[in-house]
Amino acid sequence: MVEYKTIKVQEREDGISIITFNRPNRLNAINFQFVEDLQDYLNTLENNLGIRVVILTGEGRAFCSGLDLKDGQVIFKKNVPEGLQKFEYLQNKDKIKRAVIVQKLISQLMITLRRIPQPVIAAIKGAAYGGGLTFAMAADIRIAGESAKFCNAFINIGLSGADCGSSYWLPRLIGFSRAAEFMYTGRVFNAQEADKIGFVSKVVPDDKVLYEALKIAKHILTKSPMGIRFTKDALNINVDASSLESATKLENRTQVICINADDALEGVFATLEKRESKYDKW
Structure with a gap:
């Protein structure tokens, strides 16, 4: 098993793989290494017959807070910090071209989560903002801890509210009107509201989130x-x-x-x- 820098992977003998976003000091924000690590592991699942269910969760007090703005600003700088020079797309002199590649790489994660054959369960505690929200939407089933809070945060930082599949999934999950409100306003909604509008399957105490996800995963394992x-x-x-x-x-x-x-x-x-x-x- 590959040792990743930004995610932890536990492939259990029963056929459940638990992927833990592992940047707790940055609330599991998405950086360039995170994108590379997660895509690399997801690519192994498409033809993996031993793994039958995948659980996504986050280390620490957040699920995923979205794009790491500290690293993200590198896209617009002329000089790439030494630690990031291994990412060849950052070497392009045209910032628009750099941004196109980064955008494609991040959104591809969401597509891959739908393309892998295993059902994906998101076990969510704390913030699921921006890209973290779309990770949750890319899952088949969402279990929320009581601390979970969700935000289509792209619109709050001067970008379009439509990103990483949000304009595709959100209207399908909660209806056009509610989706439009969250996408236009960037309003935060908590676990209780998420449950009320059908965005999550259930809300449980934070210390029971992974337990509940595993319970559902084990139930799925009893099927063909x-x-x-x-x-x-x-x-x-x-x-x-x-x-x-x-x-x-x-x-x-x-x-x-x-x-x-x-x-x-x-x-x-x-x-x-x-x-x-x-x-x-x-």
Whole structure:
């Protein structure tokens, strides 16, 4: 297992991977090394058959406070600090070109979280601001601690309120009007409001957030590995389905594949025999 500088990864024997954002002194803010580390690990998951569920969480008192503005300002400086010279895109003399690459690299993390086949659970304590909010939105399931607070913070620092997929996910998760309010105003909403508007699945005490995420992850592990992967595929594709008919055509094809796999036989016999299913890892 690679030792990363800004994230901690625990790949458990049961098939759950816990990714912990590990810059607690900066409230787990996103810097260049963070982007490289997280993308590198996520890339390993796309064809990893042993890892079946992923949990995202943050070390310390925050989930992720968004872009590290201290490091981010390097994009607009002529001279790159020595510790950052290994990032070749920062060497470009044109600040616009540097910004384009950085923007693409950060937003690609959100796309990759949706592309990996494992369901992603966000276990959130403290601030989930800016990019931290979009990490939460990129997850399939969100569990909030009582201290959790959310902010579409991009609009508060002179940028567009639409960033890293926020204009795509937020209206789909909470409706257009509420999404527009948060994106235009940058207003902070707490865990209780997030629960009320359906942004999170549940709110629990902070010390129970990871426990609750693991509880859900273990429940998912009791299901067919193939069935779970095809379910995420269907959710990703059919959230933008042009019609009910096109959505059901995709579902029909995946069900025919699943029906003819050994998992379906095991699931049926386990139900008839009133026992727990015993699926192969893949």
